[in-house]
Amino acid sequence: MTSITFIHSETNLDSFAPRLLDWFETNGRHDLPWQQHQTDTPNPYIVWLSEIMLQQTQVTTVLPYFARFMDSFPSVQDLAAAEWDMVAEHWAGLGYYARARNLHKGAKQLVAVIDETGDFPQTLAGWEAISGVGPSTAGAIMAMGLHRYGVICDGNVKRVLTRWAAIDGDITKSATTKELWALAERLTPRENSGLFAQAMMDMGATLCTRSKPSCLLCPLQNDCLAHAQGREIDYPVKAKKQPKPSKFSHALLIKDTNGKILWLQRPDNGIWGGLWSLPLQFVEKIEGKASGKATDKKQVANDDKPLAVPSDVRRNEKVYEAEFTTAEQIIHEWLAKNELIAESVSHSLLEDAPIKHSLTHFHWYLTPQSVTLDAKQTAEISKALQVADININWLSADDARATLGLPRAMVKILE
Numbered sequence: 001m002t003s004i005t006f007i008h009s010e011t012n013l014d015s016f017a018p019r020l021l022d023w024f025e026t027n028g029r030h031d032l033p034w035q036q037h038q039t040d041t042p043n044p045y046i047v048w049l050s051e052i053m054l055q056q057t058q059v060t061t062v063l064p065y066f067a068r069f070m071d072s073f074p075s076v077q078d079l080a081a082a083e084w085d086m087v088a089e090h091w092a093g094l095g096y097y098a099r100a101r102n103l104h105k106g107a108k109q110l111v112a113v114i115d116e117t118g119d120f121p122q123t124l125a126g127w128e129a130i131s132g133v134g135p136s137t138a139g140a141i142m143a144m145g146l147h148r149y150g151v152i153c154d155g156n157v158k159r160v161l162t163r164w165a166a167i168d169g170d171i172t173k174s175a176t177t178k179e180l181w182a183l184a185e186r187l188t189p190r191e192n193s194g195l196f197a198q199a200m201m202d203m204g205a206t207l208c209t210r211s212k213p214s215c216l217l218c219p220l221q222n223d224c225l226a227h228a229q230g231r232e233i234d235y236p237v238k239a240k241k242q243p244k245p246s247k248f249s250h251a252l253l254i255k256d257t258n259g260k261i262l263w264l265q266r267p268d269n270g271i272w273g274g275l276w277s278l279p280l281q282f283v284e285k286i287e288g289k290a291s292g293k294a295t296d297k298k299q300v301a302n303d304d305k306p307l308a309v310p311s312d313v314r315r316n317e318k319v320y321e322a323e324f325t326t327a328e329q330i331i332h333e334w335l336a337k338n339e340l341i342a343e344s345v346s347h348s349l350l351e352d353a354p355i356k357h358s359l360t361h362f363h364w365y366l367t368p369q370s371v372t373l374d375a376k377q378t379a380e381i382s383k384a385l386q387v388a389d390i391n392i393n394w395l396s397a398d399d400a401r402a403t404l405g406l407p408r409a410m411v412k413i414l415e
Contacts, residue, residue, distance in 0.1 A: 007165045007183075012223045016164075017189045017196055023219040024199035029206070032059065033066060036144050037195050044120045045076045047145030048110075048130075051137045052103050056096055059205065065094050076114070080107035085265075088274050088405030095408065096360075097272055102132025122146065135181075143194040152197045153177075153184045156204025161187075162236035163208060166225035171236045243288030246363045248354065249323075250281040251413050252331070252342050253370040256378040256394055263400055264327045265391035271359065276393065276404040278413065279331045280366070281342075282323035327390040334381055335371070342369035357409035368413050 029035070034050035036042035049069060053062045068090055073079035079087070084104060091100035109130050113121055121127045127138035135153070142150030153161075158171055161183050169176030188196055207214045215227050226232045254262040264279055266272045324332060335342070345368045354365035373381065378394070385392050393404065397414045400406060406414075 007167075007225075008223060013186060016187045016220070019219040020199045020203065021192065021195055024195065024202060027206075027217075028199055028202040033063070033070070035198065036147075037198050042145050042147050042194075044141055044145030045110075046070070047141050048076075048106075048127075048133070048137075049079075049103070051140050052099050052106075052132055053094065055099060055137070057094065061094070065091070076107050076110050076120075079104070080111040084274055085405060088276075089403070090405075092275060092405040093408045093411065097275060097407070099132060101268065101273055105131040106133065120146075122148075124150070140197055143197045147194055149188075149190055149193050150197065151181070151185050151188045151193070152200065153181050154201070156208075157184060157200045159210065159236055160200060160204050160208045160220075163213075163226035163232055164220055164224045166229065166231075166235070168235075168237050170239050172239055176237075244358070244362050245288045246286045246365060248283040248285070248365045248367070250283060250342060250369045251355075251366045251410075252279040252281055253345065253368060253413075254279060254331070254342075254381070255370065255372045257372070257375060260394040260396055261400065262381070263393040263395060263404060264325070264385075265393075267325055270325075272407045274405070275407050276400070277407065277410055279328050280324075281328065281332060281369070282319075283367075285362075326388060327385055327392075330384055330388055330390070331381065334384055338377065340371055340373075340377075342371040344368075345370045355409065355412050357412065364409065366409060366413060 030038065032050075034046045036047055050062070050066055053066055053069075069079075072086070072090060073082060082104070087100060087104045088097075091097065091103075094100075110120060113119075113126070121130070124135075124138050124142055127133050127141050128135065133141070136157075139150035139152045140154075142148045143152065144150070158180055161167065161180055162171065165183060167176065167179060167183075169179065171177065171180070203218075203220075207218050211233065213232050215221050215224070215232060218224065218227075221227050224232075226235050252262075256262075262279065263276045266275050266277050268274050320329070354367045357364045357366060382392060382394075393400070395403065401411065401414060
């Protein structure tokens with residue numbers, strides 16, 4: 001692979017940071033609540049918190065969540081001392097919930113470091129030892145949260161660098177990652193690396209965007225190789241994703257005589273770990289097809305019969321155990337034993353259409369189904385779950401939205 005020192009001249013490499021910083025001073029964002037480049041005593045806590053939230057999430061989405069977290073957890077000690085349910089409720093809807101679990105765990109780790117040393121970690125290795133903190137996040141905290149030398153190479157930075165240097169390697173491959181990190185390190189100034197990190201993120205977020213980069217406003221346009229070739233959109237190079245498989249489940253609205261709904265706290269590991277959900281009843285899984293757009297939703301929506309759980313799901317113990325949590329297994333078998341069948345929530349085909357919720361690795365189609373229990377049945381199923389040490393709640397839809405940490409998919413169903 002061509003050495004990065006020969007992609008651009010030393011003059012271009014040396015002038016990269018000054019040009020970018022000049023642009024940032026006038027055109028960059030200086031009012032984001034977690035930014036520390038204008039402070040004399042930076043706060044690594046808020047930089048760490050914002051960096052975790054901003055992983056795979058846009059600034060506009062993060063802003064209200066960040067404000068709410070800071071109101072409730074103004075210090076890392078407050079976050080570490082909080083109950084998980086409260087943290088989960090604050091995070092609900094932001095997605096990628098493993099981040100929230102790592103955030104809570106990381107807060108406890110940081111408090112332990114502070115108790116032992118009197119301060120936050122002061123080295124890159126110290127930050128990388130915290131749950132959920134990778135090399136780029138650690139570099140951002142060092143640069144922006146501590147005003148020390150730190151290098152970032154997140155998605156925005158990779159897009160800027162692959163275009164500027166016309167790096168045509170697949171960015172999902174380790175060799176390209178290594179090349180990008182080497183270039184990022186070469187370009188990052190020893191002084192003001194925090195300002196440089198802010199500028200690089202702003203460049204990627206506001207000018208060097210994915211689909212419509214504003215090249216005429218870019219301070220790097222004169223020596224951007226992708227721009228010179230008219231191939232900006234060809235970078236970064238990334239292997240084409242395989243189509244996602246589709247998974248189908250019922251979302252069971254199990255109600256008592258007062259209309260309160262049964263809610264289960266999900267296991268800490270797995271999807272929506274630690275959040276609250278309706279009991280789910282697995283139906284089937286269909287592999288993605290490369291030939292065209294998925295038609296699963298349309299196909300299911302046009303079927304006037306509610307999906308039934310195939311008998312072979314129960315016979316296939318591996319599928320059963322993989323797709324049903326312990327709580328859902330108890331509910332599934334209890335409903336079958338009592339010959340109770342959940343039914344469509346309405347008679348309208350449109351309203352009964354599955355709710356599509358896309359996750360990282362698959363599309364999930366959730367069909368709401370409802371069943372009402374009498375007082376004896378409510379007590380019986382509650383006892384069966386509590387004996388198995390399952391956390392449950394009987395709450396109305398409004399109360400659940402107000403008090404529980406619900407994943408966005410559950411909010412969609414309630415809406």
